[in-house]
Amino acid sequence: MTNTPDMTELADKIRAGDRRALARAITLVESARADHRQQATALLQALGRDRQALRIGLSGTPGVGKSTFIEAFGLMLTGQGKRVAVLAVDPSSARTGGSILGDKTRMEQLSRDPRAFIRPSPSQSQMGGVARRTREAVALCEAAGFDVVLIETVGVGQSETMVSGMVDLFVLLIAPAGGDELQGVKRGIMEMADLILVNKADGDLKPTARRTQADYAGALRLLRRRPQDPEGIPKALCVSAVTGEGLATAWDEIAGLAAWRQTQGHWDNTRAEQALGWFAEEVRLQLMARLAADPALKGGVRALEQEVAEGRLSPAAAAARALGALDQG
Amino acid sequence: MTNTPDMTELADKIRAGDRRALARAITLVESARADHRQQATALLQALGRDRQALRIGLSGTPGVGKSTFIEAFGLMLTGQGKRVAVLAVDPSSARTGGSILGDKTRMEQLSRDPRAFIRPSPSQSQMGGVARRTREAVALCEAAGFDVVLIETVGVGQSETMVSGMVDLFVLLIAPAGGDELQGVKRGIMEMADLILVNKADGDLKPTARRTQADYAGALRLLRRRPQDPEGIPKALCVSAVTGEGLATAWDEIAGLAAWRQTQGHWDNTRAEQALGWFAEEVRLQLMARLAADPALKGGVRALEQEVAEGRLSPAAAAARALGALDQG
Numbered sequence: 001m002t003n004t005p006d007m008t009e010l011a012d013k014i015r016a017g018d019r020r021a022l023a024r025a026i027t028l029v030e031s032a033r034a035d036h037r038q039q040a041t042a043l044l045q046a047l048g049r050d051r052q053a054l055r056i057g058l059s060g061t062p063g064v065g066k067s068t069f070i071e072a073f074g075l076m077l078t079g080q081g082k083r084v085a086v087l088a089v090d091p092s093s094a095r096t097g098g099s100i101l102g103d104k105t106r107m108e109q110l111s112r113d114p115r116a117f118i119r120p121s122p123s124q125s126q127m128g129g130v131a132r133r134t135r136e137a138v139a140l141c142e143a144a145g146f147d148v149v150l151i152e153t154v155g156v157g158q159s160e161t162m163v164s165g166m167v168d169l170f171v172l173l174i175a176p177a178g179g180d181e182l183q184g185v186k187r188g189i190m191e192m193a194d195l196i197l198v199n200k201a202d203g204d205l206k207p208t209a210r211r212t213q214a215d216y217a218g219a220l221r222l223l224r225r226r227p228q229d230p231e232g233i234p235k236a237l238c239v240s241a242v243t244g245e246g247l248a249t250a251w252d253e254i255a256g257l258a259a260w261r262q263t264q265g266h267w268d269n270t271r272a273e274q275a276l277g278w279f280a281e282e283v284r285l286q287l288m289a290r291l292a293a294d295p296a297l298k299g300g301v302r303a304l305e306q307e308v309a310e311g312r313l314s315p316a317a318a319a320a321r322a323l324g325a326l327d328q329g
Numbered sequence: 330m331t332n333t334p335d336m337t338e339l340a341d342k343i344r345a346g347d348r349r350a351l352a353r354a355i356t357l358v359e360s361a362r363a364d365h366r367q368q369a370t371a372l373l374q375a376l377g378r379d380r381q382a383l384r385i386g387l388s389g390t391p392g393v394g395k396s397t398f399i400e401a402f403g404l405m406l407t408g409q410g411k412r413v414a415v416l417a418v419d420p421s422s423a424r425t426g427g428s429i430l431g432d433k434t435r436m437e438q439l440s441r442d443p444r445a446f447i448r449p450s451p452s453q454s455q456m457g458g459v460a461r462r463t464r465e466a467v468a469l470c471e472a473a474g475f476d477v478v479l480i481e482t483v484g485v486g487q488s489e490t491m492v493s494g495m496v497d498l499f500v501l502l503i504a505p506a507g508g509d510e511l512q513g514v515k516r517g518i519m520e521m522a523d524l525i526l527v528n529k530a531d532g533d534l535k536p537t538a539r540r541t542q543a544d545y546a547g548a549l550r551l552l553r554r555r556p557q558d559p560e561g562i563p564k565a566l567c568v569s570a571v572t573g574e575g576l577a578t579a580w581d582e583i584a585g586l587a588a589w590r591q592t593q594g595h596w597d598n599t600r601a602e603q604a605l606g607w608f609a610e611e612v613r614l615q616l617m618a619r620l621a622a623d624p625a626l627k628g629g630v631r632a633l634e635q636e637v638a639e640g641r642l643s644p645a646a647a648a649a650r651a652l653g654a655l656d657q658g
Binding site: 044136185215281313315 | 366369370373374378461465468514517519520544545547548551552553600601604605607608609610611612613614615616617619633634637638639640641642643644645646647648649651652
C-alpha cells in the first residue's frame with residue numbers, strides 16, 4: 001500500500017445512514033480491481049468497528065420458503081423499529097445472476113421498507129472472493145447502523161461454512177417432510193445451526209411440520225452442548241411465514257441466545273476468533289493476488305496447482321516455489 | 330529454497346520398508362527448524378506419491394474404548410496380511426505428552442506386531458503445525474508401503490476437522506448410552522463420519538448399544554446423501570472390541586465404500602482437492618514462518634493480530650501491512 005486514498009467523506013455518509021452511499025460502498029468492496037481493493041480497505045479502516053449489528057446467517061434449500069420467511073421476519077423486526085439489512089450469498093449464482101430485481105421482487109414489501117436494506121448476491125466468483133466481499137459488506141452494514149444483518153445462503157454447503165465464520169448466529173430453515181422426503185439437510189449445515197426452524201407449519205402441513213420438528217429435536221439431542229450454548233440449545237421450532245405463527249418466538253430465541261453469549265463473553269471471543277481467521281485468509285488472498293498480478297507468476301501458480309493436484313509435487317514444495325517466485329517477481 | 334539437501338538415501342530406505350528410517354523421517358517432519366523443514370520437503374519430493382494407503386480417520390471421545398478398538402481392529406487387519414500404521418493426533422496433548430510409552434502401552438499387542446507401526450502424537454503445538462506434520466507423516470507411511478493408515482483423534486472437534494481433510498474415510502466411535510447420557514458427539518464430528526460404530530456392544534451393554542445405534546441411524550437419515558456416498562451411507566453399526574463382534578463387518582463397510590469411491594472417481598477427486606487445500610495452507614504457513622523468522626516482523630505480526638482481534642484494524646488492512654513488512658524484511 002503506497003498512499004492510501006481518502007475515504008472519510010464516503011465513510012461519514014455511510015455512518016450517517018446514507019443508503020446510496022452504502023450501496024456504492026458495497027459495489028466497491030465487490031470489485032476485484034487493485035485500486036478498488038485499496039479504497040475498500042481504506043474505507044473499512046475509516047469506518048471503524050465501534051458499531052455492532054446482530055449478524056444472523058440463514059440457510060435453507062430452495063423450496064423451504066426462504067424469501068417469504070425473510071419478508072415476514074424482516075417486516076416483524078422493522079415493525080419493532082429495528083433496522084434490518086439482508087445480504088444474499090449465492091456463489092453458484094445461477095439464480096439471479098446478481099440482478100437486483102431478482103432479490104427485491106422476492107421480498108417486495110421488505111424492499112420498500114425504509115428501515116430495511118436488501119442487497120442481492122453479486123454474480124458468481126470463487127469462494128474466497130465471495131467470502132471477503134460478504135464479510136466486508138456486513139462490516140459496511142454494521143457501520144451504517146443496522147441492528148440486524150441477515151445473511152441468506154442457499155444451502156449448498158460450502159457457502160454456509162463460509163457464512164458461519166462471519167455471523168453471531170446461524171438459523172437453519174427446513175420444510176416439513178416425512179419418511180423418504182427427509183434427508184433434506186446438507187451434511188455439515190445442521191451442525192452449524194443455533195436454531196432450526198421448520199417453516200410452513202400451517203394448514204395441512206402443520207402435523208407434518210410438528211413431526212419434522214420432533215425428528216430434528218431428537219437428532220440435536222445426540223450432539224454435545226457447545227460452550228457457547230446455554231442449556232437446551234440448539235432448539236428446533238415450528239414457524240409459518242404465511243400466518244406469522246412462531247416468528248416472535250423465533251426472534252425471542254435468537255435475541256435470548258445472543259444476549260446470553262454477550263454476557264458470557266462468547267460473543268466477543270467468537271468475533272475475535274473470526275477476525276483472526278479472516279486475517280490469515282486475507283494474507284493468503286493478497287499473496288495470491290500478488291502472484292496473479294504478474295502473468296508469468298500467475299501461470300506459475302496454476303502450473304504448481306496442477307502438479308499438486310496430480311500428486312507430482314508436494315504441497316510444501318509447491319508453496320516454497322510459489323513464495324520463491326514472489327521474491328523474484 | 331537454495332540448494333536442496335539430498336534425501337534419496339533416506340527415501341530409498343523408507344520405500345524399502347525400513348521402520349527405523351520411517352521413524353527418523355517422521356521425527357524430521359515434526360521438527361519446526363528451518364533446515365529440517367527444507368530436508369522434510371526434499372524427502373517428501375524424493376519419495377513421490379505413487380503409493381497409496383487407505384487413510385482412515387478415527388475419532389472418539391475418551392472412554393469409548395478407542396485404544397482397545399484400534400488394537401483389535403489393527404490385529405484383525407495384520408492377521409489378513411495387511412500392513413497397518415497408526416498415527417495419533419492430539420493437539421491438546423496433555424494425555425501422553427508425546428511419550429512413546431503412552432500409546433504403545435495402550436496397544437500392547439499391536440505395537441509388537443511386525444506388520445504394524447504405531448506413532449504416538451508429538452507434544453502439543455499449534456494446529457497448523459499439527460496438521461502439516463500429521464499429513465506429512467501420513468505421506469511417509471504411504472511411501473513406506475502401508476496398506477492402511479489409521480489416524481486417531483481425540484474427539485475434541487478441531488483436530489477432527491483437520492484430520493477429515495487428509496483421510497479417505499472418517500470413522501466415528503461412540504459408546505452405548507441412553508437418555509441423558511447421550512449428547513456425546515461433539516458438533517461437527519457426526520457430519521464428517523462415513524461410518525459410526527457403537528463400541529462395547531457386548532454383555533449387559535448390548536441392548537443399550539443397539540438403541541444407541543438406532544438413535545444415530547435415525548439422526549443420519551435426516552442428512553442428505555453426499556455425492557461421494559452410495560445408497561445407505563453413512564451407516565451406524567454395533568461393534569465389540571472385546572468379543573471382536575462386528576469388526577469384520579465394519580471393515581467390509583469401509584473397504585466397500587473405499588472401492589465404490591475409487592470406481593466412481595470420488596477418491597481421486599477428494600485427494601486432489603485435499604492436496605490443493607494443503608497447498609494454500611502451506612503458502613500461508615511458510616509466509617508466516619518467514620515473518621516469524623525476523624524478530625521485528627514477528628512482533629509486528631503479533632501486534633497486527635492483536636489489533637485485528639480487538640477490532641482496531643480490519644483483517645484486510647492488517648494483511649496488507651504484514652505483506653508490506655515482508656517486502657522490507
